[in-house]
Amino acid sequence: MISCDNCGRANDEDATFCTSCNHYLAWSADKPATPKPPEPEPTAPEPVPPEPEPIVPEPEPIIPEPEPVVPEPVVPEPEPIIPVPVPEPEPLAPDPVPFEPFAPVPVPQPGPVLPSPEPPAPEPIPPAPEPIAPKPQPTAAQPPRPRTNVSQLISAIDQGRTLTEDRQRPDLTARLETAKAKLDSRTITAVVVGEFKRGKSTLVNALLQTAVCPVDADIVTAVPTLVRYGERPGLTAYRQTSPGEAPVGYPAPLNQIARLVSESTDAGEQGRLQSVTVEVPHRMLRSGLSLLDTPGVGGLDSVHGQLTLASLALADAILFVTDAAQELTAPELEFLKTAIARCSAAAIVITKTDLYSHWRRIVELNRGHLAKAGIDLPILPVSSFLRLRAAQRPELNQESGFAPLVEFLATAVVVPGTTRAAATIAQEVDFVATQLAQETDAERVVLTKPHSRPEVLSKLTRARDQAAGLTAASATWQQTLSDGIADLVADVEHDLQSRLRAVMRDVETIVDQGDPNETWTDTEVWLRRQVAVVGVANRDLLIERARGLGERVAEAFDLEAGTEIEVELSQFSADLDQLELASVTTLSMPGGRLQSLMMAGRTGIFVPMIAFSLGSLIVTPIGAIAIAATLGAGIGGKLLKDEKKRQRTYRQQQAKAAVRRYIDEVAFVMNKDTRDSLRKTQRQLRDDFQERAGLIHRSASAALTAADRTAKLPPAEQTARAAHLSAENERLRSMRSGLREVALAGKTGGGN
Ligand SMILES: Nc1nc2c(ncn2[C@@H]2O[C@H](COP(=O)(O)OP(=O)(O)O)[C@@H](O)[C@H]2O)c(=O)[nH]1
Ligand SMILES: [Mg+2]
Incomplete structure (x- = not known):
């Protein structure tokens, strides 16, 4: 028991x-x-x-029952933010007495610090054959959940591993291991956005039935909080120690979360807080799903709104949160329109259905607004309170409306996200398969076409020499890369400069038209927003251009790697077509060339750049403008008027100078970011291609040696060798066809 x-x-x-x-x-x-x-x-x-x-994705306790000393309920009180017009007819309106939705998973109160004494560590992360997508509530008739090809990919990797070991290619084995690690650590991010106090943080908690994100009347989420899987509960605060530098992560006790997420964004001793990451061993997150709770500060139309938009380009899904108190507003609709253009999966979550009895009417009205705006998104009305209570009373789950939300996350977010990630990794694994196939094919050719041996061997020699050229600094792909980076830096900087110049002109006009004494506050708000818009557009350009460059480098690499070997060799024998003689081509899988590299670049470089540097930059105060407007007593009318005019002109000049300084600073910081991130991208691309070039060279040499050795075998052994090769070829063929399926699924079904 x-x-x-x-x-x-x-x-x-x-x-x-x-x-x-x-x-x-x-x-x-x-x-x-x-x-x-x-x-x-x-x-x-x-x-x-x-x-x-x-029924529900089980609340996996973040922290083992820590006998909370202070059971201060982090329970959202039923707070009527807006007086409820109608008396609650809902039988399950929030109790006036705080219920204990978090009883099983109390929010870390002062006391238990991570790591917890007995980490829950439930089942170890399995080699995740299938997405451990949140379990949908069995509603009436469930359509079958689309499957991802993770298990297929894992089995291809395993097959590959035995082959690389047979062929004694530890370099290729290592490559497969890296691919496997990437698969295991895949991340699928759903960003929770919306205006302030609509229930975003509570929604994240309710989804996980766990008090992760602090929610309290006086707590305002000030920094993005990423909630993701970790075998042990943990908290990391990312701080930017100096402008333009990548943020540094500092582990912190879990019970600090409330203080951290609501911390002012002023630079503290350790630097300015940029984001917080919470790891919890929750099974809903084990599939790689991460939830990003965003601050809703100051309206979606604001600088923060712009920054949130920028980060959406990197998200796998958007949960747009609004509540049942009112219809969607114009800025909300505007934001949604832009947001969904940047992200393939999105849903609108209408919270607090327990609090507003007229929620169905709001849902209908919103449906109308969305239709009019041409936005076609699922609308999911929920009550986070009921869902939290369902932790103890599962029968409430149905009523909470979370079943469709969980289902949406599972089928529209996790499955396509996993499929995309698997497709990218399949391409990398296929590269390994291609390398292996070279040796097998070379040997098979010399066995099946003995008369063409000299020709085959000379072609293989040429291929090997060509591969050696790939690693040289003079290789075309290397040139393409370094020239491309230099051009990219120049173009992106020029783009920023011209955009900022336009902003500067506009600000000057505004300043000239009024007295900064009166207009400055508004001007400043406007300016910050414009700068944010410029920053986002400039970053978008950078990302797009960097992707293009990656593709050009891949093309140059591909050509140099000698795609024509395949053509030449298949010319002299019709059977050779059937042998699938491998080309040295490395990136010919469906699903986009170089997708993998760019994806690595995307998360490794662009995320911090956009989410952090730009953010901190815009939060930097413009700098106080000296507005000294005291006039001495006793000045006559005309004098006073002149003096006023003089003062006003002086203030206008000061204001313009301040704007110029601000814009210069923005340009400086952003240009530094551009250079830094491109330098990283360059290094990353170069290292990866260089590694590939090395592998291709080794494969070509190995193929040559193997073909030569096989050609010299006595006839009896040749027969045995042919049988062995044909079995090996079969294994490779099966591995590659699996990989192709995975890659194609990512292209057709993975969205984006
Ligand atoms: N009755 C009710 N109140 C909610 C619900 N979700 C959130 N709230 C309350 O709404 C307020 C704002 O929630 P919060 O999650 O902090 O909003 P955020 O600013 O969007 O993150 C808090 O006082 C919550 O307790 C809900 O489903 N029902
Ligand atoms: Mg919040």
């Missing part, structure tokens, strides 16, 4: 979740049970749901 830590109910030994309150039991068994009396719910007859698996 396992006694439930939460409600005290005795459960069967093999139970994972409490049949009474749905609490996770796995690790509570080895602790002395601290039975709490079962909830005094006379009406709730046991046993609740008969399901072996709870």
Whole structure:
């Protein structure tokens, strides 16, 4: 028997979740049970749901029952933000008494610090054959969940590993291991956006049924908070120590989260806080799904709104949060329009349905607004409160409206995201398969076409020499890369300069038209927003151009790598076509050349750049403008007028000078960012291609040696060798056809 830590109910030994309150039991068994009396719910007859698996993605406790000293409820109170016009007819409106949605997973209160004494560490991360997508609630008739090809990819990697070991190519084995590690650490980010206080942070908590994001009347999420999977609960605060530098992560105790996320963005001792990452061992996140809770500060139309938009280009999905208090506003619709153009998956979540009894009407009105704006997105009305309570009373889950949201995340976000990631990695694995195929094919050719041996050997020699040329600094791809980077820097800087010049002209006109004494506050807001718009557009250009460059380099590489070998060799024998003689081509998989590299660039470089540097830059105060407007007493009328005019002109000049300084600073910081990130991109591309070039060279040499050796085998051994090669060829063929399927799925079904 396992006694439930939460409600005290005795459960069967093999139970994972409490049949009474749905609490996770796995690790509570080895602790002395601290039975709490079962909830005094006379009406709730046991046993609740008969399901072996709870309907909801189980709340995996972040922290083992830490006997919270201060059980300060982080429970959202039923706070009527806006007076509810109609008396709550909903039977399940939030209790006036804080319920304990977090009882199983109390928010770290001062006390338990990470790592927790007995990390829950439930089942170890499996080699994830399938997306561990959140379990959908079995609603009426579920369409079958689309499958991803992760298991297919893993089996291709495993097949590849035995082949690389057989052929004694540890370099290729290492390449496969890297691919596997990438697959395991894939991340699929859903960004939670919306105006302030619409319930974004509560939504993240409710999804996970865990108090991750602090929610309180006086807590305002000030920095983006990323919630992702970790085998142990953990918290990292990213701080920017100096402008233009990449943020540095500082581990922090989990109980600091409330203080951190609401910390002012002023630079502290350790630097300015840029973002917070929370890791929790929640099974919904094990698929790689990460939730990014964003600050909704100051309206979507603001600088922050712009920055949020910039970050969406890097997101896999958007959850746009609005509440049932009111219809969507014009800025919200405007934001949505721009946002969905940047991201392939999005849904509108309407929160607080428990609080506003007229929520259905709001949903209908919003549907109309969206249709009029030409926005076609799923609308998901939810009550985070009910969902939080469903942790103890699973029957509330249905009513919370979270089932469709969880289903959306699973099918429209996790599956396509996983498929895309798998497709990219499949291309890398196919590169390894291509290298292996070279040796097999070379040997097969010399065996099947003995008369053409000299020709084959001389072609292989040429291929090997050509591959050697690839690694040289004079290789065309190297030139393309270094020239391309230089051009890119110049173009991006020029783009920024001309955009900022236009802003400067506009500001000057505005300043000239009024007295900075009166207009400055508005001008400043406008200026910051314009600069944010410019920054985002400039970054977009950078990303787009960098992608283009990556492709050009890949093309140059491809050509040099000697695609024509395939053509030449297949000319002299019709059967050779069937042998799938490998070209040295490295990037010919479907799904886009170089996608993998650019993806690495995307997350490795662009994210911090956009999310951080630009953000901190714009938060930097413009610098106080001296507005000294005191006039001495006793000046006559005309004098006063002249003096006023003089003062005003002086203020205008000061204002313009301040704007110029600000814009110069913006240009300086952004240009430094551009250069830094492009330098990193260059290094990354160069290293990767160089490694590929090395592998191609080794493969070509190995093919030559193998062909030569095989050609010299006595006839009896040649027969045995032919049989061996044909088996090897079969294994390669099966591996590659699996990979092709995975890559194609990413192209056709993976969205984007
Ligand atoms: N009744 C009710 N209140 C909610 C719900 N979701 C959020 N709230 C409350 O709305 C307020 C704002 O929530 P919060 O998550 O901080 O909003 P954010 O600023 O968008 O992150 C908090 O006081 C929450 O308790 C809900 O589903 N029902
Ligand atoms: Mg918030």
